[in-house]
Amino acid sequence: MNTTLSRRAIVRFVLNVGIAAAWLHHPAADAQSSPPSPQFEVSTVKPSSPGSGASSGIRTGYGRLDGENVTLKRCIIGASEVGPHEVVGGPDWVNTDTFVISAKSEQPVNDDHLLDSMLQRLLADRFKLVLHTEKRMMPAYALEIDKKGPRLQPAKEGDSSTNLSGGSGGRTNLEARNTDMALFARVLARTVDLPVVDKTGLKGIFNFNLQWTSESEIPDNRRGPDAVSIFTALPEQLGLRLRSTTAPVEVLVIDHVERPAPD
Numbered sequence: 001m002n003t004t005l006s007r008r009a010i011v012r013f014v015l016n017v018g019i020a021a022a023w024l025h026h027p028a029a030d031a032q033s034s035p036p037s038p039q040f041e042v043s044t045v046k047p048s049s050p051g052s053g054a055s056s057g058i059r060t061g062y063g064r065l066d067g068e069n070v071t072l073k074r075c076i077i078g079a080s081e082v083g084p085h086e087v088v089g090g091p092d093w094v095n096t097d098t099f100v101i102s103a104k105s106e107q108p109v110n111d112d113h114l115l116d117s118m119l120q121r122l123l124a125d126r127f128k129l130v131l132h133t134e135k136r137m138m139p140a141y142a143l144e145i146d147k148k149g150p151r152l153q154p155a156k157e158g159d160s161s162t163n164l165s166g167g168s169g170g171r172t173n174l175e176a177r178n179t180d181m182a183l184f185a186r187v188l189a190r191t192v193d194l195p196v197v198d199k200t201g202l203k204g205i206f207n208f209n210l211q212w213t214s215e216s217e218i219p220d221n222r223r224g225p226d227a228v229s230i231f232t233a234l235p236e237q238l239g240l241r242l243r244s245t246t247a248p249v250e251v252l253v254i255d256h257v258e259r260p261a262p263d
Contacts (some may be wrong), residue, residue, distance in 0.1 A: 040065065040103035040118055045126045045260045048098040056098070060115045062108045065122075067101035072127060075101070079119040080252060083189030083196070085138070090254035100261070112161075112204065128258040138249050141192060141242040142199040143185045151239035152206040155179075160205065162187050169227070170214040176204045192230060193241070195249045200240065209238055 048069045056069040058078050066073065072094045076087050103122055107116055123129045158178040164187065165173050172191070176184065185198040191214070212233035234240045 010152050017252070018099075020092055028176070037107065038105065038107075038114060038118055039121050041086075041106050043101070043103035043122055043126065044263045046100050046263060048100055060112065060119075062110050065101065065103040065115060065119060067099065069098045070101065071095055071098055071128075072123070073125055076252065077117065077190065079116045081116065081125060081186055082252065083186070083192075083197050085193075086189065086249065086251045088136075088251050090251055091211045093259070094254065094257060097244065097259075126260040130254060130256040131252045131254055133182040133252055134252055135248045136245055136251050137249075138195065140195040140245055140247040140249055141188075142245045143181065143188065143196055144180050144199050144241055144243055145202070146235040146239045146241045148235070149156070149238070149239050150202060152202070152208055155205045155207045157205075159261075164191075165215070172212055172214050174210040177207050179207075188230070188242070194244075195247075196242065197245075197249065206262075208238055210234070 054073075058067045058070055059063065060066075073084070073087055073090075077084055080087075101122075101262075103118070104107070105118065109118070155178045159182075160178045160183060161176070162179055162183065163175045167174075174187065175188075181198045181200045181202050187197040189196040211228070212235055213227040213231045214230075228236070231242055234242060
């Protein structure tokens with residue numbers, strides 16, 4: 001999200017000031033006339049059935065959202081495009097209890113950012129979720145230029161997209177189009193064990209592909225000879241690197257949440 005916040009700006013999923021304000025609540029802006037934000041017309045939220053299996057994830061497209069065996073934290077991560085270490089606070093069940101969520105809009109919305117905003121509003125309505133943002137010093141990875149220099153293709157103006165897909169053997173592919181380094185850092189934060197902050201100093205947008213093997217998916221004794229970690233793939237393929245550091249990271253803090261009422 002590109003909205004600039006004060007240190008403890010109140011964050012609400014109820015989008016009173018429209019999609020351009022992401023899901024950040026600015027009282028001064030509430031007084032301005034804005035069209036209502038889009039929302040799912042029909043939604044159901046139910047606890048996962050016992051023994052429903054290990055399959056878990058969120059699928060969106062054409063005005064529909066289906067979440068299978070997902071925690072509330074997983075939904076917040078998906079709706080706000082942050083990493084798992086950038087959502088803090090709340091009761092234990094936020095991280096452990098799983099739900100089945102189904103939602104549908106009247107229009108066949110197929111814009112990922114718009115669907116994320118609609119999920120934010122759904123979470124506010126059904127879970128009474130209220131958040132705020134604040135900066136915290138914490139362990140993180142700095143995304144930097146490697147010693148041999150960047151290997152990135154500058155892009156022309158266009159809609160930004162980052163498509164992350166997985167294959168057999170833990171193989172992961174990221175296809176990025178019209179993407180700046182700040183967004184790339186946020187995407188990386190969802191695939192590694194710490195938040196990622198952009199320290200490349202690179203301006204503009206780029207097109208690039210990145211392939212690696214997810215270390216959490218495959219045991220060491222089952223890795224193929226072509227398995228490449230994200231820490232090796234970044235300098236070899238893009239001329240970038242991740243360096244362990246301590247940095248101020250903007251996190252989402254859960255102020256209030258309730259279990260959803262039964263449908």
